[in-house]
Amino acid sequence: MSETLKLSTRDVKGWLERETGSVFVPVHTKAKKLIDEMRRTLENLVDVSKSLTDNSAKEIEKRNMKIYRRARAMNKLARVFYDRMRQMKVPDKVSYDSCEQFIQEAQKTFTVTDVDIRIWFPRISPFFILDRRKFLTVFEKAKELLKELQNFLARDYIKTKTLEETFQLIDDVVGLEGQLAGSKERLTKTEGSRTLVEKEIADAQQKMTELKSAGSVGQLHQTGTEIDSLSVEVKHSLQHLQKPFVKLQALSSHGGGSGLTPEELSKLNRYLDNPFEAFSTEAPGHPLLRQILLKLDRAISEGKLKLKPEKIRKAEQTIESIINSNSLATLHEKCRDAMCRKTQLSASEEVTVTQEKLSKIQTHIDDLSRRKGVVETEELSIRRTCEETSDKIRSNKSKIEKNIFSFMNRTVKVE
Numbered sequence: 450m451s452e453t454l455k456l457s458t459r460d461v462k463g464w465l466e467r468e469t470g471s472v473f474v475p476v477h478t479k480a481k482k483l484i485d486e487m488r489r490t491l492e493n494l495v496d497v498s499k500s501l502t503d504n505s506a507k508e509i510e511k512r513n514m515k516i517y518r519r520a521r522a523m524n525k526l527a528r529v530f531y532d533r534m535r536q537m538k539v540p541d542k543v544s545y546d547s548c549e550q551f552i553q554e555a556q557k558t559f560t561v562t563d564v565d566i567r568i569w570f571p572r573i574s575p576f577f578i579l580d581r582r583k584f585l586t587v588f589e590k591a592k593e594l595l596k597e598l599q600n601f602l603a604r605d606y607i608k609t610k611t612l613e614e615t616f617q618l619i620d621d622v623v624g625l626e627g628q629l630a631g632s633k634e635r636l637t638k639t640e641g642s643r644t645l646v647e648k649e650i651a652d653a654q655q656k657m658t659e660l661k662s663a664g665s666v667g668q669l670h671q672t673g674t675e676i677d678s679l680s681v682e683v684k685h686s687l688q689h690l691q692k693p694f695v696k697l698q699a700l701s702s703h704g705g706g707s708g709l710t711p712e713e714l715s716k717l718n719r720y721l722d723n724p725f726e727a728f729s730t731e732a733p734g735h736p737l738l739r740q741i742l743l744k745l746d747r748a749i750s751e752g753k754l755k756l757k758p759e760k761i762r763k764a765e766q767t768i769e770s771i772i773n774s775n776s777l778a779t780l781h782e783k784c785r786d787a788m789c790r791k792t793q794l795s796a797s798e799e800v801t802v803t804q805e806k807l808s809k810i811q812t813h814i815d816d817l818s819r820r821k822g823v824v825e826t827e828e829l830s831i832r833r834t835c836e837e838t839s840d841k842i843r844s845n846k847s848k849i850e851k852n853i854f855s856f857m858n859r860t861v862k863v864e
Contacts, residue, residue, distance in 0.1 A: 452860075453860045453861070453862050454859065454860065454861045454862070455861075455862045455864055456861060456862070456863060456864065457863075457864050458619065458622045458623055458626060458846070458863060458864075459623070461619055461849065461861070461863055462616065462619045462620070462623075465612075465615065465616070465619070465853065466616075468857065468859075469609075469612055469856070469857070472608075472609060472612070473609050473612055473613070476605055476606055476608070476609045477543065477609070477613075479601065479605070480543050480548060480598075480601065480602075480606055481543045483594065483597060483598045483601060484539060484540065484543050484548065484551075484598070486594055487539055487551075487555075487591070487594050487595065487598060488539040490587065490590055490591045490594055491534055491537055491539060491591065493587045494530075494534045494584075494587050494588060494591055495531060495534045495535055497580075497583050497584045497587050498527055498530040498531035498534055498584065499527075499531055500580060500583070501523060501524075501526075501527035501530065501531075501577070501580050501581075501584060502524060502527040502528055502531055504577065504580055505520045505521075505523040505524035505527055505577065506520075506524055508520035508523075508576075509521055509524060516576050519572070519573045519576050519577075520576070520577075522569060522572065522573055523573050523576070523577050526565060526569050526573075529565065530562065530565075530584070533558055533561070533562065534558075536558075537554065537555060537558055538551070538554075539551060544613055544617075545602065545606050545607070545609075545610040545613055545614075548598065548602055548606065549602060552595065552598060552599050552602065555595050556595070559588075559591070559592055559595065562588065566585070566588075611852050611855060611856050612852070612856050614852065615848075615849055615852040615853060615856070618845045618848055618849050618852070619849060621841075621845055622842055622845045622846060622849070622863075625838055625841055625842050625845070626842060628838055629835060629838045629839060629842065632831055632834050632835045632838060633835060635831050636828065636831045636832065636835060639824060639827055639828045639831060640828060642824050643821060643824045643825060643828060646817055646820050646821045646824060647821065649817050650814055650817045650818065650821065653810050653813055653814045653817065654814065656810060657807055657810050657811070657814075660803055660806060660807055660810075661807070664799055664803070665794050665797050665799045665800045665803070666799070666800055666803045666804070666807075668790075668794055669791065669794040669795065669800055672787055672790050672791045672794060673791070675787050676725065676787050676788070676791060679725060679729075679780070679783060679784050679787055680724070680725035682780060683724045683725045683728050683780065683784065684724050684725070686767075686776075686777060686780060687720070687724055687728075687767070689760070689763040689764050689766070689767045690742075690745070690764055690767055690768075691721075692756065692760055692764075693745055693749065693754060693756060693760070693761075693764045694717060694720060694721055694741075694745070695721065696754040696755065696756060697709070697717065697741075697744070697745050697748060697754065698714070698717055698718065698721065700748060700753055700754065701714050701717075707744060707748060707753075708744045708747070708748075709741065709744055710740075712737070713737060713740055713741050713744070716737045716738070716741065717741055720738070720741075725784065728777075728780075728781060728784055729781075729784035729785055729787070729788040730788070731781065731785075733781075733785075734778075735777065735781050738771070738777075739771070739772060742768045742771060742772055743772065745764070745768065746765065746768050749761055749764065749765065846863040849861075849863050850862065850863055
């Protein structure tokens, strides 16, 4: 087994050209020569078509009734030939595929033109005989050249098709590697931008943390944490009154004789919506809660509230504990104290100024987060492009290696 030859994408084309030049160059040169001849012949076809158009137009202008109708037919047909031949595009870059495509298009054009000649030239006779003969001479030469090109393509050029495709694949890989290098450079810049934005966000968040923990704002934050804890404690202490409160609220709303005053009903609603807020804003001794509980106890005793026995038992125990044992006195004092401190701190000038600073920093963080999102989207897109380009490079390199082996029976590794 032959040793594997390792070549870079920059070197493989030159090596392949040297190894196959004696085979590929003559074939490609011949193909280019035939294409150039075909181009010149088609230009001649355009010229003779134009001549047919001009000469028939002159006869039309003479208004000679003997030739007038045939001259008009000749003029119309010549214009068709002229437009048809001008639309045929001979490939500028000679390759097997471009030649094959041109042959297919030319065959269609020449076939249609042959049909037109068989139908219309006999009808135009015996006029324009020299012009028609000149057109036919050039047209026949074009068909012969097309046949020669077709035979050359099938007999000789086909043998080097794989080689030509390989040269194109090598050019593609070189181009793709350039694109990949550019994409990686963009990716590095984008990653740097993301890192900078992330650092700015972290710095801003650190500054917010410092502001929140210092001075009156720090105290306000601590008080807020304390209130959160007290809120849980209040909710737990009143948990067995939740359902009875709902029933009492419904009884009052439907005029069932709850005995609640408007102020007590309003307070009951607040206890259901926000127990801590309702409890902490009570006067010392929480008189409104006591009045509500007394009327709740009476409604339960009179059987006005539809509750399960277990819920009634637990509600009555809670009511007795609050009214007779004053079980919520300490908790109420803590809640009032915490709410008072929160109100005082919130109204202080220091907190107001700091809150404004925090608001500006948060707005800045939001802007930075949006920028980060845009950068991350761009980074993701570039990474996907890099992956797709890398896949194409690997695939094309594999095809190059297989083509070289099939054409030369040589094992080459493109690196």
